[in-house]
Amino acid sequence: MRLEPAVKVHHRIAEIGRESWDACADNPAYAGNPFIRFDFLDSLEAADCAVERTGWGPRHLSVADETGRIAAVMPLYLKAHSQGEYIFDHAWADAYERAGGRYYPKLLSATPFTPATGPRLLVRADVDPEAARAVLLGGALAVCEKFGASSLHVNFPTGEEWRWLGGRGLARREGQQYHWNNRGYASFEDFLAALSSGRRKTIRRERRDAQAGLEILRLTGQDLTEAHWDAFFAFYTDTGARKWGQPYLTRRFFTLLSERMADRVLLIMARREGRWIAGALNLIGDDCLYGRNWGCLEDVPFLHFELCYYQAIEWAIERGLARVEAGAQGQHKIARGYLPCPVYSAHYIADPALRGPVEAFVERERAGVEAEMEWLAEEYSPFRHEGP
Known part of the structure; x- marks a missing residue:
């Protein structure tokens, strides 16, 4: 099915509508995550939590197919700060602004105030995901330029999305949480x-x-x-x-x-x-x-x-x-059966002067995070050590 090349920007998720949004969120490949549902995201806007006044300006993207139906959507916010994100870039903002740059506004694809992994590029099940993702990402980068944003950040995407975004040139960052597995x-x-x-x-x-x-x-x-x-x-x-x-x-x-x-x-x-x-x-x-x-x-x-x-x-x-995800941070969770688990983010920095240092930093950081998770799981796991 052919996609329209133009990406629409919506200042409220209500402009897209529950039926169209959830038709993309209900893709069997990743359905079942409550934080990507229309009702959750719209409630944040309707209750004045994720709105321009609080520094979360909705700029959600949609792509239509040749019949005019919504084929793919992307939750997107124009941010005036870095609060409520749980993946921290305050040091990047501080360094850039001390060097004379302007870090805010920036663009963020995430569920506001929610450090939970979930899809960020939502594609209807009968649509080619590769093509739809490419159009959404291209649209997000165009919006970044249009609004003079310093950067595009995709927080807590799925691992598969994270790898896909890395293949399109975004810097891949890795963090850790503590999850319980059944x-x-x-x-x-x-x-x-x-x-x-x-x-x-x-x-x-x-x-x-x-x-x-x-x-x-x-x-x-x-x-x-x-x-x-x-x-x-x-x-x-x-x-x-x-x-x-x-x-x-x-x-x-x-x-x-x-x-x-x-x-x-x-x-x-x-x-x-x-x-x-x-x-x-x-x-x-x-x-x-x-x-x-x-x-x-x-x-x-x-x-x-x-x-x-x-x-x-x-x-x-x-x-x-299958599991319990108990939110961000907290090594004390290990002793209660919640073991280290990777979480991801992907980042596009418009200015090459900041992009290079950020890319180098996340490469070093990722290696350190992976080593720490392995060490924590081995040294502090509360589970009985079984023999060979």
């Missing part, structure tokens, strides 16, 4: 049996201490109420204010998320004597549980581990999910 466990106790005896004892003690005197509920679908979101938003804003000053997500976002994607939400909440004191927000994929936000109003030892890690593992085992 090895066919029948229960949480079955998972614990795979750990060293010391780790089993520690986790059991942490869970016992965290749960003492508390009621822990897992809420999804119709069980979610505005009262739950009121409580969770208080946790979220308290944590956000302490970590980065101003939380990224508004209260309205959580209402829209619940209205549109309740069956994709797992809210794990703790209360003491009828009062909510902590909560962890997860989104549910077809084969993965994605941990996103956490907060609390009472300091309870190990409660963060219980709500964010152990409850997530237990729920994933019960549902037969």
Whole structure:
């Protein structure tokens, strides 16, 4: 099927529409990721989270086929800063601006405020992916030039996309997260049996201490109420204010998320004597549980581990999910069964004076990240070491 050569730029995802966007997001090659769905991305815009005012100016791309139907889309934002991205380029921006350059605005293809891997070049299943990707990338580079952006960044793409982008001249960067993988466990106790005896004892003690005197509920679908979101938003804003000053997500976002994607939400909440004191927000994929936000109003030892890690593992085992991705950073996750896993980004720098140093840096960094992941998995894995 022939593609139209022109790429359209949209200042709101609503201009593309749910049906057209999700026709590309539903490609069986990568379907099931909640963060690339129209409802998630549109909720961020409708709730004034990812909009020009916050430094996230939507510039989503679409490509049509010869019949006029949307054949491929790309989430894209014109950024006025580097906040909420979880792949850090602040040093690049600082160096470029000290040398007299202007790093912002820049272009970013990603899901805002979400350090989760997912496709960034979304192509309808009946369309040639190679041709569609080439048109989208060409369009993004043209938009970069049109708006005077210093660079184009593609954060948390799939590994296959990352390699494809590298083959088209983008610098390939590698980072790490900590993911839990389901090895066919029948229960949480079955998972614990795979750990060293010391780790089993520690986790059991942490869970016992965290749960003492508390009621822990897992809420999804119709069980979610505005009262739950009121409580969770208080946790979220308290944590956000302490970590980065101003939380990224508004209260309205959580209402829209619940209205549109309740069956994709797992809210794990703790209360003491009828009062909510902590909560962890997860989104549910077809084969993965994605941990996103956490907060609390009472300091309870190990409660963060219980709500964010152990409850997530237990729920994933019960549902037969393949893995749990617990978000960015945190070597302490290794001791809880979350092992190092690569995550990716790809970068185009318009100015050759900055492009060369960035390309050299990411090459060195990638080698170091891969060596560190191997060392961490070998030296600190909580799993029992089996004989040959």
